Amino acid sequence: MSKARHNPLNSFAAHAALIAYTLIALFPVFVILINSFKTRKAIFRDPLALPDGDSFTMIGYQTVMKQGDFFLYFQNSMIVTVATLFFVLLFGAMAAFALAEYRFKGNMLMGLYLALGIMIPIRIGTVAILEMMVSTGLVNSLWALILVYTAQGLPLAVFILSEFMRQVSDDLKNAGRIDGLSEYTIFFRLVLPLVRPAMATVAVFNMIPIWNDLWFPLILAPAEETKTLTLGSQVFIGQFVTDWNAVLSALSMAILPVMILYVIFSRQLIRGITSGAVK
Amino acid sequence: MTALKLSNVCKSFGKVEVLKNIDLTVEEGEFVVFVGPSGCGKSTLLRVISGLEETTSGDIDIGGRSVNDVPPAKRGIAMVFQSYALYPHLTVRENMALALKQERKPKDEIAERVAEASRMLSLADYLDRRPSELSGGQRQRVAIGRAVVREPELFLFDEPLSNLDAALRMNTRLEIARLHRQLGASMIYVTHDQIEAMTLADKIVVLRDGRVEQVGSPMEIYNNPANRFVAEFIGSPSMNFVPATMLGGPEGQFVGIRPEYAQVNANGRLKGKVVHVENLGGDTNILVDIGDDLTFTSRMFGQYNAQVDQEIALDFDEGKCLIFDKDGQRI
Numbered sequence: 232m233s234k235a236r237h238n239p240l241n242s243f244a245a246h247a248a249l250i251a252y253t254l255i256a257l258f259p260v261f262v263i264l265i266n267s268f269k270t271r272k273a274i275f276r277d278p279l280a281l282p283d284g285d286s287f288t289m290i291g292y293q294t295v296m297k298q299g300d301f302f303l304y305f306q307n308s309m310i311v312t313v314a315t316l317f318f319v320l321l322f323g324a325m326a327a328f329a330l331a332e333y334r335f336k337g338n339m340l341m342g343l344y345l346a347l348g349i350m351i352p353i354r355i356g357t358v359a360i361l362e363m364m365v366s367t368g369l370v371n372s373l374w375a376l377i378l379v380y381t382a383q384g385l386p387l388a389v390f391i392l393s394e395f396m397r398q399v400s401d402d403l404k405n406a407g408r409i410d411g412l413s414e415y416t417i418f419f420r421l422v423l424p425l426v427r428p429a430m431a432t433v434a435v436f437n438m439i440p441i442w443n444d445l446w447f448p449l450i451l452a453p454a455e456e457t458k459t460l461t462l463g464s465q466v467f468i469g470q471f472v473t474d475w476n477a478v479l480s481a482l483s484m485a486i487l488p489v490m491i492l493y494v495i496f497s498r499q500l501i502r503g504i505t506s507g508a509v510k
Numbered sequence: 511m512t513a514l515k516l517s518n519v520c521k522s523f524g525k526v527e528v529l530k531n532i533d534l535t536v537e538e539g540e541f542v543v544f545v546g547p548s549g550c551g552k553s554t555l556l557r558v559i560s561g562l563e564e565t566t567s568g569d570i571d572i573g574g575r576s577v578n579d580v581p582p583a584k585r586g587i588a589m590v591f592q593s594y595a596l597y598p599h600l601t602v603r604e605n606m607a608l609a610l611k612q613e614r615k616p617k618d619e620i621a622e623r624v625a626e627a628s629r630m631l632s633l634a635d636y637l638d639r640r641p642s643e644l645s646g647g648q649r650q651r652v653a654i655g656r657a658v659v660r661e662p663e664l665f666l667f668d669e670p671l672s673n674l675d676a677a678l679r680m681n682t683r684l685e686i687a688r689l690h691r692q693l694g695a696s697m698i699y700v701t702h703d704q705i706e707a708m709t710l711a712d713k714i715v716v717l718r719d720g721r722v723e724q725v726g727s728p729m730e731i732y733n734n735p736a737n738r739f740v741a742e743f744i745g746s747p748s749m750n751f752v753p754a755t756m757l758g759g760p761e762g763q764f765v766g767i768r769p770e771y772a773q774v775n776a777n778g779r780l781k782g783k784v785v786h787v788e789n790l791g792g793d794t795n796i797l798v799d800i801g802d803d804l805t806f807t808s809r810m811f812g813q814y815n816a817q818v819d820q821e822i823a824l825d826f827d828e829g830k831c832l833i834f835d836k837d838g839q840r841i
Contacts, residue, residue: 400593400595402591402592402593402594402595402668403593403595403597405557405560405562405582405589405591405595406589406591406595406596406597406656407597408562408581408582408583409560409562409582409583409587409588409589409609410583410608410609410612410656411583411584411609411612411613412583412608412612420597420599421597424598424599425598
């Protein structure tokens with residue numbers, strides 16, 4: 232091992248930078264969490280103080296549970312996010328496999344076309360999307376959101392996954408063909424497990440913006456029964472008065488599922504089952 | 511019966527012609543080795559035979575049946591890849607059984623064939639392991655086992671030993687030779703390693719730039735190469751080519767002398783200075799600068815004491831020389 236790699240100063244600097252970044256990233260989350268357990272007065276008097284005997288209260292959580300149908304919003308968000316991830320990963324991986332595996336005319340062009348969406352923000356098309364949803368009668372349904380988010384997530388998914396699929400050994404796919412596996416079996420049984428880390432990356436990239444989105448739920452599905460969590464939390468933010476206890480409590484609860492999903496996917500990110508398949 | 515017949519097979523990728531009018535017959539039970547420098551099309555030819563690539567034109571018959579439009583799985587072939595290409599999520603047993611399961615063979619027949627193949631390749635102890643728990647040599651044996659259980663009409667090997675270290679390569683080579691004798695099956699083997707080619711083949715096919723340069727038994731190819739390319743490619747160290755004028759011959763011809771036919775001799779016709787000596791123990795390779803920027807290699811049997819910069823004279827057996835014209839064709 233080289234000495235440079237073990238230089239304690241370097242290693243200290245690296246850790247200091249990482250810890251500083253972690254603190255900066257976690258600080259807002261921390262502030263939201265502690266303030267969600269404090270009285271309104273305490274929030275404004277000293278936003279950074281931890282809740283103590285005087286200032287501790289669950290009023291925010293109680294308001295959230297009473298007002299609005301929090302669990303329905305929660306469920307809506309969950310359905311939209313999970314369904315979108317499913318479709319993005321399924322269709323994205325299939326398109327990526329086709330682009331990476333098969334030689335056909337216009338392969339390159341098709342790849343560029345599919346990647347174009349990365350550069351063009353989907354919100355530019357909001358008006359057209361709304362018109363389309365109105366004419367198909369999908370407004371105020373979760374399908375409207377799932378379809379839009381799937382379209383929004385596919386370009387990056389295809390782009391990332393096709394790069395990874397190119398790295399899967401050709402010999403392995405060919406061995407499957409010689410053993411009589413269908414192209415679908417090769418895709419689902421051989422290739423997908425090998426690109427699992429890439430799939431997890433795509434899932435994480437897509438999940439967070441969808442979960443946090445306010446724009447499309449507000450425009451396409453603002454009805455009470457299709458409200459998502461982010462939209463639902465907006466009832467506590469008024470033009471003149473904002474119920475900060477409730478807002479912070481709702482946000483705290485909204486963080487949880489994303490964290491759980493993230494933990495699930497990040498495990499996949501780390502796990503490498505590929506070793507031993509090919510040298 | 512012929513195991514494989516290629517007639518006029520061509521393959522091009524876009525404008526690049528990779529295989530040009532390949533005609534070839536493999537008899538039943540024959541071990542045929544495709545050999546050639548990298549990029550000569552030998553792996554492509556194997557993939558065309560297996561059906562992984564389609565031909566651009568020409569016919570392929572396997573076991574007397576035209577397979578031009580038959581998918582790889584139904585061609586009666588099995589293939590062993592350089593990178594092993596084992597299914598990472600399956601155990602050794604499942605890896606070997608997969609193809610038979612796809613063919614919907616009865617369960618007890620599958621078990622029997624897997625047991626037989628694993629006994630043959632001494633894999634019985636590893637049947638429940640996954641590929642990641644095996645060493646390189648074991649993995650390649652599993653890959654071979656996966657081919658054996660299918661009982662194909664034709665085995666295809668795509669540089670199966672390239673990923674193994676030297677000792678293992680020799681063992682696995684012997685194993686493949688033994689397997690060929692035991693099964694009596696027809697095999698096609700692609701390699702760039704001429705030792706593998708010489709030791710395993712019944713018939714060697716030398717390829718260059720997508721063309722067959724020569725087909726013949728290893729000794730035929732070694733003793734009687736069709737042209738300068740084959741003469742140079744087969745044999746290690748490779749053949750020396752001396753302009754005939756240096757030896758009092760006519761202009762424009764080259765004399766090909768294999769290193770082992772040129773020995774140190776005080777009255778030798780080739781004189782020069784030693785530039786390098788390779789002591790291999792069993793043999794000694796002496797590289798001699800014979801003028802005109804030519805380095806001549808002589809292979810002395812046993813250990814021979816030669817010093818760099820020493821003046822040396824070599825003589826050769828005229829009966830063993832091959833004459834080539836300036837285009838590299840044999841005369």
